[in-house]
Amino acid sequence: MNVILANWPLFLDGFWQTIKIGIVTLIASTVIGFVLGTLAMVRPWWVRALVKVYVEFLRGVPLIVNIFFVFFGAPLLGLPLSPYGAVVLGLSLWGGANGAEIVRGGLQAVPRHQSQSARALGLKEWEIFWFILLPQALRGILPAFAGLLTLLIQSTTLGALVGVSEMLAMGRLVVERTTVMEGSDPAFQVYTFVLVAYFLLCSALTWCTRRWERRLGAVGARRRLLGGGNAPAI
Amino acid sequence: MEFDPAYLVRHLPALWRGLLVTIEVSLAGMLFSIVLGVLGAAARYLRIPGLWQFVAFYVEFIRNTPLLVQMFFIVFGLPAIGLTLSLFWCGVLSLALWAAAYHVESIRGGLETVNKGLREAGQALGLKPWQFLVKVSLPLALRVAIPSMLNTSVSLVKNSSMLQAIGLMELTFVAVDRMAIDFRMLEMFTVLVVVYLALVFVLSFVAGRVEHVLQRPFRA
Numbered sequence: 515m516n517v518i519l520a521n522w523p524l525f526l527d528g529f530w531q532t533i534k535i536g537i538v539t540l541i542a543s544t545v546i547g548f549v550l551g552t553l554a555m556v557r558p559w560w561v562r563a564l565v566k567v568y569v570e571f572l573r574g575v576p577l578i579v580n581i582f583f584v585f586f587g588a589p590l591l592g593l594p595l596s597p598y599g600a601v602v603l604g605l606s607l608w609g610g611a612n613g614a615e616i617v618r619g620g621l622q623a624v625p626r627h628q629s630q631s632a633r634a635l636g637l638k639e640w641e642i643f644w645f646i647l648l649p650q651a652l653r654g655i656l657p658a659f660a661g662l663l664t665l666l667i668q669s670t671t672l673g674a675l676v677g678v679s680e681m682l683a684m685g686r687l688v689v690e691r692t693t694v695m696e697g698s699d700p701a702f703q704v705y706t707f708v709l710v711a712y713f714l715l716c717s718a719l720t721w722c723t724r725r726w727e728r729r730l731g732a733v734g735a736r737r738r739l740l741g742g743g744n745a746p747a748i
Numbered sequence: 749m750e751f752d753p754a755y756l757v758r759h760l761p762a763l764w765r766g767l768l769v770t771i772e773v774s775l776a777g778m779l780f781s782i783v784l785g786v787l788g789a790a791a792r793y794l795r796i797p798g799l800w801q802f803v804a805f806y807v808e809f810i811r812n813t814p815l816l817v818q819m820f821f822i823v824f825g826l827p828a829i830g831l832t833l834s835l836f837w838c839g840v841l842s843l844a845l846w847a848a849a850y851h852v853e854s855i856r857g858g859l860e861t862v863n864k865g866l867r868e869a870g871q872a873l874g875l876k877p878w879q880f881l882v883k884v885s886l887p888l889a890l891r892v893a894i895p896s897m898l899n900t901s902v903s904l905v906k907n908s909s910m911l912q913a914i915g916l917m918e919l920t921f922v923a924v925d926r927m928a929i930d931f932r933m934l935e936m937f938t939v940l941v942v943v944y945l946a947l948v949f950v951l952s953f954v955a956g957r958v959e960h961v962l963q964r965p966f967r968a
Contacts, residue, residue: 571941574948576909579940582924586933668814675913682817689824705825709813716812 517700518707521688528684529711535602535680536667542606543666544659547613552643554618565614572611578672580604585676597677601670609666612740616658619739620651654735660723661736664716671712681708756935759926763939766922773836773918774905777843781904782897784844785851786886792852793859793885794877803852810849816910818842823914839911839918843904850900857896858889891962898955905947919943 518525554565572580581604588595588603595603624647632642674683685708692700727733788806791799810818819842823835833841862885870880912920923936 571945574906574945575941576906576920576944578909578912579920579937579944582920583933583937586927587937590933664812671814671816672910674816682814682820685817686820699828701824701828702826705817705821708817709809709821712813712817713809717808720812 517688517692517703521684524684524688525681525707525711528679528681531678531680532667532670532715535598535605535670535673535678536663538602539605539609539666539670540659540663542602543609543613543662546606546610547617547659550610550614551617551621554614555621569611569614572608573615577604577608577669578675580608581672581676597673600676601673601678605666605669605672608669609662612662612665613659616655616662616739617651620653620655620658620735621647623654623735624650653730653732654739657723657727657730657732657736658739660719660726661740664719664723665740667716667719668712681711751934751938752932755930755932756939759935762922762926763919766917766919767943769836769916770905770908770918770920773839773843773911773916774901774908776840777847777904777908778901780840780844781847781851781900784848785855785897788848788852789855789859789889790878790881790886792856793881807849807852810846815842815846815907816913818846819910819914835914835916838914839908839916842911843908846907847900847904851893851897854893854896854900855886855889858891858893859885861892862888894962895955895959898951898958902948902951902955905951906944909944 550565550568553561554569556562581601584595584604584607585597585600588600628646628650629642632646637646670678670680671682673680674686677683679687685704689699689701689704692698723736727736788803792803794800819838822833822842822845823838826833866884866888867880870884875883908918909920911918912924915921920940923940927933927936
């Protein structure tokens with residue numbers, strides 16, 4: 515426990531970095547998700563096909579490959595990205611693909627007669643989307659995005675592999691430093707601590723999401739829209 | 749930077765060995781995770797004192813912690829208190845423990861769909877709870893649970909790429925390692941993307957077929 519207390523500022527730094535990446539990527543994923551999820555519902559088949567290719571591609575390739583690709587690839591395209599930027603971009607693209615599936619699923623779950631009735635009443639297409647479909651779909655979509663935040667926060671650990679100082683990277687730093695300077699290996703204590711820290715953070719988020727879901731009257735929507743309670747497609 | 753097929757051909761043997769490691773570690777992980785998942789779900793179903801609460805906590809713990817940290821814990825944390833495994837088995841263990849948590853939930857969901865009347869019939873016939881579980885409800889539940897268990901297995905294959913971080917020489921490790929030496933990323937990323945997409949699509953296709961077959965009795 516001493517090793518944790520002695521390096522407390524480092525862990526706190528890592529913790530904030532994790533939260534920061536989680537929130538920034540959630541915002542970006544929400545934007546990408548809403549744009550692509552809406553485009554997945556439009557008439558022209560080739561737009562839907564493009565969205566599907568994007569979603570399937572990003573969900574099919576392991577997230578770590580995706581992040582390495584951004585990290586190594588961006589400089590070659592003349593886009594100098596810091597490790598932080600690369601991770602945020604990689605996670606946002608991936609989160610956007612998941613967000614698109616969430617939004618599409620939420621929109622499709624609204625009964626067909628809603629849009630048909632609206633059309634019969636003479637509403638325009640954008641009015642149907644904005645006033646009829648979206649408000650009803652949001653009930654399921656919002657908790658699902660909160661669930662996505664938990665996944666994004668868990669995925670920030672991949673940042674440790676390209677040099678972002680989040681919690682896991684800080685843990686590794688502490689282990690290496692203590693091993694060199696004091697000759698004892700604190701890996702067990704440190705990684706247990708990191709596991710517990712993530713557990714507390716993510717289960718608090720999960721708990722809040724569940725309550726929110728119940729309040730919105732959309733129990734189970736999060737799991738359905740995030741892939742039916744399956745293991746996350748990281 | 750141009751795509752150089754000759755470069756790719758030169759490194760195919762190494763990539764092939766990496767792919768084999770990926771497949772081996774994934775298959776072993778799937779096997780152990782399914783065994784653990786069934787045992788865990790059985791412990792919860794039979795309410796074995798002490799054990800079922802542990803399984804419930806375990807599932808929540810695995811689901812709410814990042815897999816990469818779990819891997820670091822197993823590879824670096826456990827040896828620090830004297831538990832040493834080879835890198836390959838560390839990989840298998842971490843993947844199996846991770847997927848088992850999701851399997852427990854899938855099977856539990858399946859067990860909940862088993863008709864109450866069946867259980868009463870089993871009791872009337874004098875079956876003990878574990879006999880009823882093994883002979884009646886587990887076969888029924890697995891039929892419901894297998895599609896989502898296969899989905900978890902697809903994720904397991906993808907997540908085996910995280911073992912790159914702990915130094916297991918699987919496909920991603922080989923490709924990224926080469927890239928760090930030669931800076932030829934186009935060829936290596938093409939390989940990674942094509943191979944992982946192929947693995948995922950083949951497995952998803954198999955999962956779809958299995959689901960189709962399993963649903964056969966329920967279709968008119």
